[in-house]
């Protein structure tokens with residue numbers, strides 16, 4: 001297929017929030033009343049994602065991430081704008097599109113609570129008409145990489161969150177989807193479970209070139225999996241590009257930790273002013289922050305050498321959390 | 337098509353996990369069967385012997401009571417709001433992500449459930465009625481078969497109505513208003529509360545023109561021989577066609593304005 005795998009063109013979604021009515025008459029009136037206030041969950045979102053890309057879709061709570069994904073699956077109809085996904089218009093071809101995509105919503109499950117995981121997967125095999133051989137292959141890969149065997153025959157309601165999520169991932173991939181939407185797939189998981197899921201996704205993307213759109217609050221997910229991120233805030237895209245470039249653009253300061261062989265004393269404070277600031281001074285250890293556009297690490301080292309012998313240096317990139325927070329709050333952001 | 341069978345099968349099997357609920361249900365239906373039978377028999381007794389009321393003899397009325405009690409669970413005439421629940425919890429999101437007919441997804445599961453309820457609750461309830469009362473039975477094998485066929489038909493009509501009531505939830509977040517009204521309409525117009533023939537003429541004529549009689553009254557009439565096999569089943573088929581068409585229409589309208597809860 002030519003062209004991008006996922007394309008969003010000026011997607012907008014407004015919701016009508018109904019007034020709550022009290023009492024019996026309220027219930028009766030709510031039968032016919034359709035009034036209410038409009039809120040824009042997604043205001044204007046455009047992007048284009050190619051086959052095999054793994055893109056992080058991030059933004060604060062309520063920014064419109066899930067709403068965007070729902071529009072890209074066809075379960076929500078945009079108020080305006082258009083989407084093309086795997087060659088389909090989601091709103092018109094929800095069922096055909098369903099055959100091409102896998103979806104995991106971290107807060108929900110597509111498995112059946114009352115069925116054992118194995119039985120749920122079997123039911124999905126029929127649902128997606130996956131040929132027996134293909135089903136075995138995909139199931140075996142998932143069982144191995146996601147380590148499902150311990151709980152294949154446990155009813156889904158008894159699975160831990162991490163086990164359920166692994167089951168859901170296996171379920172989303174049974175029918176070899178071209179696209180995988182992951183909406184907070186690591187939410188609430190412990191570190192081990194998160195790591196296992198990240199490894200699985202990285203391997204999957206390498207081997208099958210599945211296109212992945214990933215929403216998460218854990219930016220470590222993004223750092224380990226995605227080269228490209230799209231940042232959305234209040235329904236609008238505020239950044240679309242490489243993760244590395246984001247650091248440069250929205251800076252955040254780089255921190256250098258200097259370990260002198262002895263305490264450089266108060267004199268070190270004269271360092272400040274050369275486009276850098278001293279964040280912390282504790283005995284021989286001094287933490288310096290500077291803007292990467294105006295100063296470089298060698299220059300900091302050169303300046304520091306006037307104050308003593310630097311025994312060790314370590315550099316800390318700005319935490320991606322800080323970069324993004326700065327983006328929402330900083331002067332560059334697009335809202336007051 | 338296989339998937340719809342698999343869905344039905346699992347819904348059927350699932351019921352076997354709730355044995356205590358089944359026993360409680362049989363008990364309740366039987367208690368009502370006994371009470372209603374006692375009331376009707378007392379009323380008929382106060383008439384002179386051999387009377388029939390609008391085509392129902394005492395025996396036929398008691399038979400009607402027990403069939404009605406046996407059908408309660410399979411046709412699920414009391415509130416069923418499973419779809420609304422998924423709208424509220426947001427689980428509908430994952431259901432709509434499946435490459436299936438939404439209508440077929442729910443109907444197949446409801447049919448599986450209905451077969452389970454028929455075997456686990458309907459049949460035992462009717463057997464209890466047959467043990468303690470002198471019931472009337474379908475005279476011919478053809479009538480037995482017609483009655484058995486009329487039950488899934490009744491379930492489908494009932495399902496279509498419940499499905500449409502639930503889809504209302506796409507517009508209204510609080511279904512209690514609809515629920516109260518729907519329960520009364522189905523209870524009365526299906527013939528569950530009283531045989532439709534017993535209502536005043538005007539009301540009876542209205543109920544005879546509504547789909548609800550296909551849910552309880554027609555199976556009873558087929559059992560008792562009051563309705564011809566072809567006419568009875570034919571009328572059910574007619575209502576199935578009308579109701580599934582209506583359900584699909586409402587579904588397409590609802591889908592166009594799908595609003596699912598956040599998450």
Ligand SMILES: Nc1ncnc2c1ncn2[C@@H]1O[C@H](COP(=O)(O)OP(=O)(O)O)[C@@H](O)[C@H]1O
Pocket residue numbers: 015016017039040041042059060061062063064065066067068595596597598599
């Ligand atoms: N069905 C809905 N009705 C009304 N408002 C909604 C609905 N779904 C989402 N919203 C609102 O739209 C905004 C975006 O929600 P969402 O897409 O879930 O954000 P995110 O996934 O980025 O946290 C939020 O303010 C949310 O309250």
Ligand SMILES: [Mg+2]
Pocket residue numbers: 065066067183599
């Ligand atoms: Mg969300």
